[in-house]
Amino acid sequence: MKPHIVWISCDQLRADWLGIGGHPVVMTPHIDELAYEGVRFQAAMSECPTCVPARRIMMTGRNPYGVNMNKNRESQPFSEGPKLAELLARAGYQTFAAGKLHTSPKRNRIGFEEVQLNEEGRVDHIGWKDDYERFLDDNGWSHVRYTHGLGNNQYGARIDPLPERLTSTHWTAQKAMEFIERRDPTRPFFLHLSFDKPHPPLTPPQSYYDLYRDAVMPEPVVGEWTESKLPSRVRFMRLRHNYEQWREHPLMVQQTLKGYAALITHIDSMIGVFLGTLREHKLLDDTLIVFTSDHGDNLFDHGTFAKGDFFRGSASIPFIVRPPRPRGEADRFARGKTDRESPVALMDVMPTLLDACGIPIPESVSGTSLLPLLGREATGTFRPYTCGVCGTVYAVSDGATKYIWYSEDDLEFLFDVREDPNDCRDLAGDSAYREALETQRGRLLAWLEEHGDPHAAAGRLQPIAYDWRLDEAHATTSWNNRGRH
Template identity: 75%
Template sequence: MKYELSAIERPHVVWISCDQLRADWLGVNGHPVVMTPQIDELAYEGINFQAAFSECPTCVPARRIMMTGLNSYGIQMNKNRETQPFTEGPKLAELMTRSGYQTFAAGKLHTSPKRNRIGFEDVQLNEEGRRDHVTWKDDYEQFLDDNGWGHMRYTHGLGNNEYGIRMEPLPERFTSTHWTAQKAMEFIERRDPTRPFFLHVSFDKPHPPISPLQSYYELYRDAVMPEPVRGDWVDNKLPNRVRYLQLRHNYDQWRQHPLMVQQTLKGYAASVTHIDSSIGVLLGTLREHKLLDKTLIVFTSDHGDNLFDHGAFAKGDFFRGSTNIPYIIRPPKHWDNEAGLSVTRGKNDKGTPVALMDVMPTILEACGIPVPEQVEGRSLVPQLLGDPGRLREYTCGNCGTVFGLTDGQTKYIWFSDEDLELLFDVQGDPSECHDLSDDPAYRSMLELSRSRLADWLEKHGDPHARNGQLLPIPYDWQLDKAHATTSWNNRGRH
């Protein structure tokens, strides 16, 4: 099916991204407590891809995948390497700028070096205190210092990957969430009206430290958050990687204090609702400037957070909490009104295994910009315009020692360091509580998943596969030496 988008006025683009937001913590995706009315509205006006998959669920590689349309092999990174130079080749913002778009980013980019704009004409940067030999302060830190609040930024006392909760020590207008949205709105106010714009709004929350504003935490003070789930496979198949993170995060003590878990989950919810409210103000600014109807809006996250499900923490594996991300695309309304296209709206797509590498080609095609040949992602524009064709059969990912594969119906996870595998029916068992890898009824699906993953690995020259077989490579997690840590990786670190 051919879509003549080149004949339509090019849309503006707002790409909103969160850090460590899992898909099922949105109201539209069924969370019984969390309030996200603004994000939910975007889903009602577009397509909500509920089977979305972060193919390398940790910060730096996930963001590079979105910016390049390449998988983890293409960006030559499958875990956080903060000082690795950015992959050569065309990047999303670079191509948008070359095509005449006014391009601006507000918030977190997580590039190297820190001031690498990766093609944006201008950036207002928040790197959560990370510094290198070139950049001593990001724009958010400078803003706090200029207004006399820099000394208060870390007085909650939590590390940048630490769980637990403390209230935000800064007034709302000085929080990173408010600042990021404010810089985006200032761009809208000051933009060049003769050019279409590409605006990237990148929130650094709800990534820990979990330090919500008191006013947003009060919304959930009396709420009872759903307890973390625990699979029937945990007692006899707990991966060493999960146990290592349990020790690093003092989980054995946490299990004795369920109130700490409840407070942490409420704090995470409060941070999500704060972002949602800020998105509402941003959308209002677009509406006031008569821009909203001609704007393509993409809402994603780089990865999720396990949030104690199955005793797991943070991200970096392919359990639901870590890899299943929000992925909402709201097409511009002038596609309906002016072009007469058959635009799909209000659809919950529960089975298409979309991936982060699809962000770049989707935005480019929607704007009538050619997609570079080396891009491995697929454009979702056909889905937005009612094409029933299948995007792909399955999506693969790898992150450190862990590999994952999903076709939107089932998910296969392989911990290569100990040759441990799990298979889940993600439609019938979305919480991934029942491992099917030893079930004879799913033997053929298990073998197919193994074969598909091995083919993908061999295609990219990965030593974890040869002649169609998966090859485990041992890794010593040194569990006897693992201990609790505050996991600082921001303040004062180069």
């Protein structure tokens, strides 16, 4: 019998902000339980850590070159070719998505038979509304949705002006539960539950913020290299987000971190309610569940913000696969296992789900099925490394070391991700790591040459100048959650 499939995704959730991810304060019991019942891939990386390309990678199984995008380009039409929901629908699955898709045009269902959409206020034209905003209209609350006053990429925390039952997190989970209750019982289903949080604005409900009101959040980390080797992009992000002011107001930093934690726990609670719905309908044991995020958030680490690079906060993502529980036969799947080495990436979502359903994986897919790694006795070998690119920043990870190249500055970084998971000690100049540095650089060079990237020329990495216009950069609210086309 084909398994049911539930793929839960968050927006801008970093891997180490889960209980199971080692955070000493954040409470995520339901997400942790998924990890206890399956396999958690600790070395997972977003190979293009920003919203639009990351989601296209997940939906197509292609790398950044395959989706022809290495930074946010919201108006670029969605890639042609086989897509995850499309293939599952052809194989007889009832397909449904609730929450954020971030496609172009906005109502492109990318193969889903039905979508309940939340695009965070982005519009295609005047008068266009997503399903969540129409829901708020129907309940008489759309006029207060943005009265928290925070921009869509702005830091700081405010209490959500909406009642908890009307928040996007609650609405998204509610739509998923409604689907379960009215699904076609004669078909297997594929449900994509896509939360738009904890992406800023950090506006948790009052009750969830109160959970952390008296907590002391761990301070952001600062790498040794920040005093002498600061990339231009990091300088730009500091100016864009007014870093000097944040440094003078540590209480505001604490409030921001508490707001982020509260949004995560709110998501976790709604996941718990959703899992209860599966259990009540006797579907939980027959369902394969994947939990991911499109990318993370630097959250002041190293004095930088948001995403778009390959430091831990931005690029390290939760990736949990909880297999179904077989009935009447021996359980061949691992439970409570942590894979610390496999350099898993977002392009592996699609081939894993197709493989679990017995559907052939298209040749266009760059990723690899994780199914062989889910057994009690894992068989086969995973790819030795994963490469990534986001704008001017490139990276290679093999699960042991991570190499980052800022191409415009020709700055190389090497981190031992096992001994130094927070990227605080740059080893690029350490003679003891020279072989590792050269190996990772060579892997990146080969990847760029394979895809015709102009940053590879004459057998060497080729820097290309980029003007960040630092003399003109200034703090901004990055407002785009009202009337953004």
